[in-house]
Amino acid sequence: MEIQGQIAVVTGAASGIGRATATALAREGADLVLADVNDDRLEEVRKGITALGCRGVAVHTDVSKLQDVRNLFDRSIGELGRVDILMNNAGVHLVGPAEKISIADWEWIVGINLWGVVYGVSVFLPHMLQRGTGHIVNTASMSGLIGAESSIPYVATKFAVVGMSECLAAYLKPKGIGVTVLCPGFVATNIVERERLVPFGDGFDDSRKAFLEAVKQGDWSRFNVLPGGVISPEQVAEKVVHAIKGNVFLVYTHPGHKEAVVQKAQDPEAAIDVLAALHVAWDSVFRAPTAGLRDTGGGADASAGV
Ligand SMILES: NC(=O)c1ccc[n+]([C@@H]2O[C@H](COP(=O)([O-])OP(=O)(O)OC[C@H]3O[C@@H](n4cnc5c(N)ncnc54)[C@H](O)[C@@H]3O)[C@@H](O)[C@H]2O)c1
Numbered sequence: 229m230e231i232q233g234q235i236a237v238v239t240g241a242a243s244g245i246g247r248a249t250a251t252a253l254a255r256e257g258a259d260l261v262l263a264d265v266n267d268d269r270l271e272e273v274r275k276g277i278t279a280l281g282c283r284g285v286a287v288h289t290d291v292s293k294l295q296d297v298r299n300l301f302d303r304s305i306g307e308l309g310r311v312d313i314l315m316n317n318a319g320v321h322l323v324g325p326a327e328k329i330s331i332a333d334w335e336w337i338v339g340i341n342l343w344g345v346v347y348g349v350s351v352f353l354p355h356m357l358q359r360g361t362g363h364i365v366n367t368a369s370m371s372g373l374i375g376a377e378s379s380i381p382y383v384a385t386k387f388a389v390v391g392m393s394e395c396l397a398a399y400l401k402p403k404g405i406g407v408t409v410l411c412p413g414f415v416a417t418n419i420v421e422r423e424r425l426v427p428f429g430d431g432f433d434d435s436r437k438a439f440l441e442a443v444k445q446g447d448w449s450r451f452n453v454l455p456g457g458v459i460s461p462e463q464v465a466e467k468v469v470h471a472i473k474g475n476v477f478l479v480y481t482h483p484g485h486k487e488a489v490v491q492k493a494q495d496p497e498a499a500i501d502v503l504a505a506l507h508v509a510w511d512s513v514f515r516a517p518t519a520g521l522r523d524t525g526g527g528a529d530a531s532a533g534v
Pocket residue numbers: 239240241242243244245246263264265266289290291292317318319320340367368369370411412413414415416417418419420533534
């Protein structure tokens with residue numbers, strides 16, 4: 229789909245990948261409806277987009293609330309007339325041991341990362357079907373293709389988004405609607421600001437806290453030990469624009485990720501051992517920057533992303 233002249237709705241547009249993609253779409257000539265819970269940042273993004281000469285509408289939206297997503301749709305149609313592109317991107321992260329994660333924490337993350345996507349698709353898809361055109365981008369993660377032992381609820385939501393997107397892509401292809409699932413590795417965004425950390429009670433807690441503090445100060449350098457390192461949201465946005473234009477289904481962001489998925493499919497038992505080793509490996513990454521996953525004897529390719 230050509231982007232010039234299209235109307236795009238992006239959730240989680242106030243920051244990170246959503247912000248960069250909304251801006252990239254505006255540069256390509258789209259008009260934008262920007263949705264987020266962070267009104268101040270959302271307004272900044274809106275101003276940036278209108279400065280590029282595009283129309284930009286900011287709509288306070290909590291994607292975990294159906295009523296908010298319905299309102300987002302109504303405002304989009306009311307102010308810009310139609311929706312061509314929907315990016316279900318808002319998301320949050322949670323780290324903790326399976327037995328200690330509360331039901332409230334599960335509901336929080338599933339509400340945003342999965343129900344947010346479900347609401348987006350349910351509310352906007354009938355409009356796209358009626359028009360026989362459109363493109364949906366769902367932001368999942370490499371954690372939607374390969375697990376991460378410290379982020380079970382996050383992984384659960386992202387695997388669900390990948391599965392849902394795969395089926396939607398097949399179902400909607402003959403109806404003229406494209407679907408992209410975005411599976412990033414580590415991207416330097418603000419996702420850590422809202423991360424919930426449930427203590428494991430071992431060395432992992434301190435190293436995770438050290439990591440959070442470092443990245444809150446903008447220091448992502450320790451990730452340089454990982455394959456592909458950390459990339460910018462703008463690099464991801466470029467790939468999303470390319471995928472919408474070319475109707476690409478699955479978007480990887482880092483070298484080696486596709487190969488890691490193939491490797492996991494070929495040897496699922498070994499993949500479990502690699503994941504188990506990661507819990508310990510984190511410590512070496514975030515306590516001693518010179519020793520990284522690459523040096524721990526395997527698992528590097530599976531250390532996929534948030
Ligand atoms: N940063 C990474 O390394 C990484 C890797 C893989 C996948 N992702 C995914 O990318 C997406 C975007 O995250 P990001 O890294 O840009 O983080 P970010 O925190 O910079 O941006 C996410 C935005 O979503 C918004 N948001 C949070 N809860 C919301 C809600 N209930 N309703 C509406 N908006 C809400 C936040 O206010 C924020 O502006 C997420 O789905 C995340 O899981 C990120």
